[in-house]
Amino acid sequence: MFDYELLKIIWWLLVGVLLIGFAVTDGFDMGVLSLLKIVGKTDNERRVMLNTVGPHWDGNQVWFITAGGAIFAAWPIVYAVAFSGLYWALLLVLFALFFRPVGFEYRSKIETARWRNNWDWLLTAGSAIPALVFGVAFGNLFLGLPFTIDADLRSYYEGSFWQLLSPFAILCGLVSVIMLAMHGAVFLQMRTEDDVYLRSRSVAQITALATFVLFILAGIWVYFMPGMDIVDIKTTAGVVTPLQKTVVEVESGWFANYGKYPLFMLAPVIALVSLLATAFLSKLNKPGFAFTFSSIAIAGIILTAAFSLFPFIMPSSINPSVSLTMWDVVSSQKTLNIMLWVAIIFVPIVLSYTLWGYYKMWGRVSTKFVEDNKFGTY
Amino acid sequence: MGDESGYELGDVQKTKLAAIEAEWETHEPPAAFTLIGFPNEETQTTDAALQIPYLLGLIATRSITEEVTGIKDLIVEHEDRIRSGIGAYGLLEQLRAGDESEETKAAFEDVKDDLGYGLLLKRIRDDIENATDEEIKAAAKSTIPAVAPMFWTFRIMVGLGVLMLTLIGLSFYFATRHTAEKQTWLLKALLICLPAPWIACEMGWFVAEFGRQPWSIGEVLPTALSASTRSEADIWMSLTGFIVFYSGLLVVEMYLMFKFARLGPSALHTGRYHHEIESHEGGAPLTNAGAH
Numbered sequence: 001m002f003d004y005e006l007l008k009i010i011w012w013l014l015v016g017v018l019l020i021g022f023a024v025t026d027g028f029d030m031g032v033l034s035l036l037k038i039v040g041k042t043d044n045e046r047r048v049m050l051n052t053v054g055p056h057w058d059g060n061q062v063w064f065i066t067a068g069g070a071i072f073a074a075w076p077i078v079y080a081v082a083f084s085g086l087y088w089a090l091l092l093v094l095f096a097l098f099f100r101p102v103g104f105e106y107r108s109k110i111e112t113a114r115w116r117n118n119w120d121w122l123l124t125a126g127s128a129i130p131a132l133v134f135g136v137a138f139g140n141l142f143l144g145l146p147f148t149i150d151a152d153l154r155s156y157y158e159g160s161f162w163q164l165l166s167p168f169a170i171l172c173g174l175v176s177v178i179m180l181a182m183h184g185a186v187f188l189q190m191r192t193e194d195d196v197y198l199r200s201r202s203v204a205q206i207t208a209l210a211t212f213v214l215f216i217l218a219g220i221w222v223y224f225m226p227g228m229d230i231v232d233i234k235t236t237a238g239v240v241t242p243l244q245k246t247v248v249e250v251e252s253g254w255f256a257n258y259g260k261y262p263l264f265m266l267a268p269v270i271a272l273v274s275l276l277a278t279a280f281l282s283k284l285n286k287p288g289f290a291f292t293f294s295s296i297a298i299a300g301i302i303l304t305a306a307f308s309l310f311p312f313i314m315p316s317s318i319n320p321s322v323s324l325t326m327w328d329v330v331s332s333q334k335t336l337n338i339m340l341w342v343a344i345i346f347v348p349i350v351l352s353y354t355l356w357g358y359y360k361m362w363g364r365v366s367t368k369f370v371e372d373n374k375f376g377t378y
Numbered sequence: 379m380g381d382e383s384g385y386e387l388g389d390v391q392k393t394k395l396a397a398i399e400a401e402w403e404t405h406e407p408p409a410a411f412t413l414i415g416f417p418n419e420e421t422q423t424t425d426a427a428l429q430i431p432y433l434l435g436l437i438a439t440r441s442i443t444e445e446v447t448g449i450k451d452l453i454v455e456h457e458d459r460i461r462s463g464i465g466a467y468g469l470l471e472q473l474r475a476g477d478e479s480e481e482t483k484a485a486f487e488d489v490k491d492d493l494g495y496g497l498l499l500k501r502i503r504d505d506i507e508n509a510t511d512e513e514i515k516a517a518a519k520s521t522i523p524a525v526a527p528m529f530w531t532f533r534i535m536v537g538l539g540v541l542m543l544t545l546i547g548l549s550f551y552f553a554t555r556h557t558a559e560k561q562t563w564l565l566k567a568l569l570i571c572l573p574a575p576w577i578a579c580e581m582g583w584f585v586a587e588f589g590r591q592p593w594s595i596g597e598v599l600p601t602a603l604s605a606s607t608r609s610e611a612d613i614w615m616s617l618t619g620f621i622v623f624y625s626g627l628l629v630v631e632m633y634l635m636f637k638f639a640r641l642g643p644s645a646l647h648t649g650r651y652h653h654e655i656e657s658h659e660g661g662a663p664l665t666n667a668g669a670h
């Protein structure tokens with residue numbers, strides 16, 4: 001049995017890995033669909049785009065469910081506070097996601113322009129809206145969410161959906177949408193030909209540079225906002241609830257970790273370098289390498305957020321001392337231990353068949369292929 | 379499988395079993411099984427009950443000597459546990475306040491299994507240590523789900539199960555004699571029974587979920603405490619959203635289903651279906667065969 005404190009750190013990392021896995025895999029199909037109207041100019045071109053992600057998008061989306069499931073099992077209090085606090089934001093994500101499976105299945109069933117155009121918009125919304133909301137949610141973690149917890153550990157959320165849409169949170173939402181659009185564009189560059197290839201190549205360069213600028217902007221903004229610090233916690237090694245600590249606000253507090261743990265600096269540096277590399281390699285017609293770097297950039301951006309907040313997960317704006325941290329929201333040691341073994345055994349199995357799926361479905365999708373198989377493709 | 383669930387239920391979910399079977403009293407073993415009747419919540423009796431002797435005892439305990447605890451006795455038992463749970467909650471408060479003495483810990487260990495029962499009072503008042511006798515009795519009564527809905531949904535589920543098995547048996551019998559298509563009454567019955575598996579599932583779901591009330595986690599976490607603190611309006615709005623959304627999808631789905639069912643599989647142009655198959659020996663294509 002692993003030490004409880006170590007398990008808490010391992011699970012903080014594992015949830016991060018799952019979120020990165022979600023952003024890197026589901027991220028590119030969300031990006032592709034967000035660009036449906038921008039990169040795809042004709043019906044056949046849009047079908048090409050749909051068919052590049054058609055065999056993979058639902059498998060990728062399982063990362064999202066896995067991340068949700070892991071949070072439920074490893075951080076039950078975070079799950080409870082986030083899912084009831086951010087009720088309408090998450091329902092908006094859910095309802096937007098509903099349009100993806102039906103959009104894929106229904107769009108090509110009827111050949112009228114109106115039918116297809118409507119589904120194109122719904123598919124775009126079904127990908128861009130979740131990407132936006134995830135970014136907005138991350139932004140709100142830095143600002144703190146308006147929740148508190150009573151003595152029976154029940155959470156009360158005092159805010160509304162509209163309050164989530166503050167300027168900083170919207171900036172984070174834009175980082176998320178444009179970052180995933182970059183990832184999708186680079187993916188399209190790998191998997192398409194001709195006009196779609198050329199258009200996705202320019203979009204990839206623009207979005208990579210835009211992400212670079214917006215990410216720095218968000219960083220500057222965070223520097224000028226107050227962060228939080230734990231001044232007194234009952235224990236980090238044993239059982240502790242979110243009510244057993246004291247938290248204070250600190251000027252530029254979300255930058256404090258980079259002074260304490262200089263290695264954390266690697267995350268933003270690697271993110272920024274990778275964004276430039278993505279734009280450059282995309283221009284050089286090396287989409288395979290560009291995709292590798294855009295994946296690394298996404299991981300770097302998510303880790304930057306995680307490292308800045310560490311050990312906080314969900315800070316509370318109205319009662320900072322009940323903020324949720326990775327020390328005090330975890331399941332029992334036994335649960336974390338069992339789940340760790342389950343993860344060690346099953347994650348490689350899942351990864352191997354996922355990779356096999358990509359291997360079997362690899363290759364470029366052309367407009368000719370879609371035309372020749374117009375009754376059998378998406 | 380039914381036997382296994384019945385035994386399991388009698389073992390760990392005594393309350394659910396008592397409600398399903400409308401067992402108001404603890405009888406001399408082995409208990410009789412009430413096939414049908416009208417459970418009356420007010421008088422705590424089942425009117426016009428038709429009973430099969432011994433059967434419930436056999437199902438729930440696999441013996442003719444063990445008791446099946448009745449609802450009235452369960453309520454008395456639960457009242458004691460609620461009183462003990464109030465004590466457990468008080469000790470927990472002491473522990474939370476920083477009392478780390480061994481006596482407090484040991485005292486809490488003794489009664490911690492009843493903590494959930496104490497928490498049942500939270501639905502009635504926040505300061506549960508001041509609960510009145512009446513409030514404790516009301517909480518004890520709330521540990522038993524309403525009997526009539528449980529009794530009926532369970533019987534509808536089992537009844538449909540028996541009906542479906544009978545229909546399968548009859549269909550199998552006639553199919554082996556190659557006369558199934560001539561039994562029009564059977565074919566009609568099968569058509570009418572199309573929703574039966576779905577209704578049976580819903581009834582079973584109801585028995586499972588309604589039957590474990592007032593608990594989210596049996597005897598540990600009351601539903602009232604585990605539910606989110608969102609407002610009722612939020613829940614109504616999201617539920618309405620789901621209903622509207624899914625109804626919209628149903629319309630689109632049905633439109634496409636009817637459209638493509640009419641077109642037939644050859645609308646896919648795979649070259650594999652009727653009207654488009656060329657014979658394997660290289661003979662004349664069967665296209666337009668239907669027109670002759």
